[in-house]
Amino acid sequence: MQNSNAKIINRLANVGVAVLIATLFAGSAFAVEYGGFGGRPAYPQAGNPRTESIFVHTLNPGDTVEEGVLVVNNSAGRKTILVYGVDSTPSSGGAFAGEQLSQTKDDVGAWITLKKSEVTLDPATNEIVPFTITVPKNAGVGEHNGCIITQEKLAKAEAKGGISLSFRTGLRVAITIPGTLIRKLEIAGFDVTRKDDGSFLLQPKVKNLGNVSIDADAQVVTKYFFGLTHITSGGQYPILRGDTSEWNFELKKPFWGGWYRSSFAVEYDANPEAGVGVKSGNALTRLEGPSVWFWSSPTPAGLAIEIIVLLALIFGGFLLWLSRKRKNWIRKNWVEYEIKSGEDIKTLAERFNVSWKLIAKANKLQPPYALKESQQIKIPSLK
């Protein structure tokens, strides 16, 4: 009976330990979970996956479209979030950004009318803020960009010196006015810059000469001196109307070092049927940019390996040289000799004052190096 009770107590103890361990592991899954706030399009269009993250419309002058932005609070606290429309502005490097609330709107920002300018959301809640986009009758042909911004409403902080930061999330609003749409890119340059840590920045530049944005596939291929591909860098980027986009693709310091050649090319859909998130299905246009040769010293590990290989090659070369020299000497100075009865390789070596191994090697003799009477071999001349 006592034995049974002890077993039950033991079992319960096991359960306790299992609970503790499982709790610890399960708890770690909830450890550091960040939740921000922001927005996303409330009504994405089927067939255009880009509309899950930005607003895309083709509208005629005078048209109005109903839209909605889903404002989300995933943070742990109740937040009042400002929602407003602004014009777009090219950020440095030709990237997309929205202007500030304080700036005058005269493009898409002015076409947007939101039903609410702010929403207050409890944690883990959301609300759709409806808005309309009304294109003015004098809007020009081509793509116009603006931005719907979500930004936390905060009391103005007391200046403490330094830079005070606030945060916001922008959703691009791309409105295309039909007409003669020009989709044309031009390569504006390509540089390779060495950084202080020995790595490189591959910096291609592409200019959009058209009147709509173009999603371009920018690729930099870096090859070894002998033509083998070392690495391919790049990605898909929108190049906004009238902008020159430039990117910094990082190239880690090459392990082996040496001369490398980086070449830049860009591919895009130049067909007028293409649009933001819409492919025409026709062949892509490819532009080849310049190539840049550059030198990189090897990494310390690469250098160590290279030195070892170099020393091995030098030593191998020396052995080869020695072997050839010996062969030449044998060819010039050794003569044919007929083996007599009772002679073996050792007696010959002693008689001609040379290593028996050298005689074996010069005559390609195999173990056990037995010599037959009347056998012809080469031996050093006695002269």
Added chain:
Amino acid sequence: MHKLMRKLLGKLNIAFALFLAVLMTGGLGGATYVLASPTSSFTQTINAGVLSTDIVDGSYVTVASPTFAMNATSFSWSCQTVTGSFGSTTPSTQQIYVVDPSVTGNWTLALAASNPTDVWATSTPYLTFDFNDPAGDGCTGGQMTVDPSGAIKAQGQYEHGVSGISLGSSFAFNQGTKDSITLMTSDGTTFIGDWTLKNVNISQKIPAEQAAGSNYSINMVLSVSSS
């Protein structure tokens, strides 16, 4: 009887432990759960993830009222440059953090003043100098340069690497032509990810004979925009 209990305990050991673990973890983590009666109906909402940016500490906890100071300098008769680092590790970790739960699209992380006409200013007395005046190579009114090209980018809390994430180049603010400076961009190939950015170098040219002040400040906005 004891044999039966032993068997039951043996079978229920793991299931019971897991049940209690989930219950306890939920309790500790502040999660809400419902014990259902036979007539209850369950609904569950998974709130949509959104692209967002913030300044967080080393544990990915939002830093309240983040600011960063430029290195102190003294009054000078000539134009001088002060430097600072945006997203630092000292005295405590304050890293720029971007979360992108979307499955499509690119984004840009950019820094701009809350108004291009803003200036570095003290409250009392009201002293100012500019952050985006290119005149005199930045020495006439003052000009700020942001250089993210040498910054440290890294994946955040989750394993996805930094493929497709590029750093911006060094640029100086120039009112009307360069109001926003790109810190980092994504080509959209690594979706559902989070990234950090540290050590973005900032330098500010201060005009000659700028009056001394202890609390020159300026408001800036860190924006992440899907494109």
